[in-house]
Amino acid sequence: MADKVTPLRETDAEARAIATGLIATARIAAPGVVEPETGAPFVSQIAFGLAPDGAPITLISDLALHTQVLRQDPRASLLIAAPKPRGDPMAHPRLTLRVRAHFIPDDAPERPALREDWLAQHPKSRLYVGFADFHLVRFEILTAHLNAGFGKAYALDRNDLKVT
Amino acid sequence: MADKVTPLRETDAEARAIATGLIATARIAAPGVVEPETGAPFVSQIAFGLAPDGAPITLISDLALHTQVLRQDPRASLLIAAPKPRGDPMAHPRLTLRVRAHFIPDDAPERPALREDWLAQHPKSRLYVGFADFHLVRFEILTAHLNAGFGKAYALDRNDLKVT
Numbered sequence: 541m542a543d544k545v546t547p548l549r550e551t552d553a554e555a556r557a558i559a560t561g562l563i564a565t566a567r568i569a570a571p572g573v574v575e576p577e578t579g580a581p582f583v584s585q586i587a588f589g590l591a592p593d594g595a596p597i598t599l600i601s602d603l604a605l606h607t608q609v610l611r612q613d614p615r616a617s618l619l620i621a622a623p624k625p626r627g628d629p630m631a632h633p634r635l636t637l638r639v640r641a642h643f644i645p646d647d648a649p650e651r652p653a654l655r656e657d658w659l660a661q662h663p664k665s666r667l668y669v670g671f672a673d674f675h676l677v678r679f680e681i682l683t684a685h686l687n688a689g690f691g692k693a694y695a696l697d698r699n700d701l702k703v704t
Numbered sequence: 705m706a707d708k709v710t711p712l713r714e715t716d717a718e719a720r721a722i723a724t725g726l727i728a729t730a731r732i733a734a735p736g737v738v739e740p741e742t743g744a745p746f747v748s749q750i751a752f753g754l755a756p757d758g759a760p761i762t763l764i765s766d767l768a769l770h771t772q773v774l775r776q777d778p779r780a781s782l783l784i785a786a787p788k789p790r791g792d793p794m795a796h797p798r799l800t801l802r803v804r805a806h807f808i809p810d811d812a813p814e815r816p817a818l819r820e821d822w823l824a825q826h827p828k829s830r831l832y833v834g835f836a837d838f839h840l841v842r843f844e845i846l847t848a849h850l851n852a853g854f855g856k857a858y859a860l861d862r863n864d865l866k867v868t
């Protein structure tokens with residue numbers, strides 16, 4: 541329902557540029573998940589990076605509540621916002637990705653390259669990337685919602701969000 | 705399940721001080737809601753303030769997806785994080801509130817005082833606070849989860865979070 545009654549602008553090159561710019565520069569994201577016992581939402585904070593193919597990735601611990609929820613229900617929403625808004629933060633662009641989480645198995649052939657790529661983007665995580673409870677997770681983008689400021693809302697799909 | 709297997713520290717005065725400090729200084733929050741058609745999570749960004757009694761409040765538009773969802777399902781989760789983390793953002797404190805949204809009716813006796821209080825905290829919203837589609841919403845805190853940095857997770861209840 542919601543998107544149908546929210547006035548949306550036609551997605552254009554400017555909207556795509558704002559969205560891919562947010563994805564390309566983000567270092568953190570706020571993931572929302574649905575707690576299985578209650579069906580209620582839960583929002584937390586994760587480190588955010590990009591795989592070589594441009595897919596969003598993260599490194600999360602089994603000790604964190606969001607990780608435990610994602611193992612049961614891989615549906616998530618990732619908020620990506622400009623890091624230091626000045627003035628009215630409601631006037632600044634922010635992007636919501638609707639995603640599905642895919643855990644990278646420890647023995648996956650792709651893992652070593654992803655790990656090096658992650659460390660290049662998040663060098664401080666070298667302190668714990670090797671811990672047994674930490675896992676790389678790839679997010680498959682389903683759709684997205686961009687709010688580029690007052691009255692500037694857009695619906696985007698994964699083809700609008702390719703970061704190369 | 706999740707909280708049960710997440711190692712939690714005993715909630716102490718330091719944890720309460722970190723949590724209430726985040727609430728008292730936050731100007732924005734990332735609310736998570738559950739989209740009714742799909743049951744999937746959706747995270748966005750809202751302005752954040754406090755009512756005179758210390759309850760979190762916001763000002764949101766009927767045109768926004770989160771507002772439309774909250775009218776159908778008032779369960780939300782609010783992420784509050786330090787605005788400008790330096791170094792590894794995963795080492796910085798962030799607080800997740802589990803809340804229930806209560807829309808303040810336009811003719812509620814408490815509304816004029818709440819509105820003035822809101823404007824004192826968010827003066828730039830004077831430009832649109834009077835628009836018919838904007839509504840003040842009070843969030844009733846149910847429980848909370850504080851992550852104060854690596855290995856420092858706490859479960860809190862509303863009595864731990866009183867901002868005075």
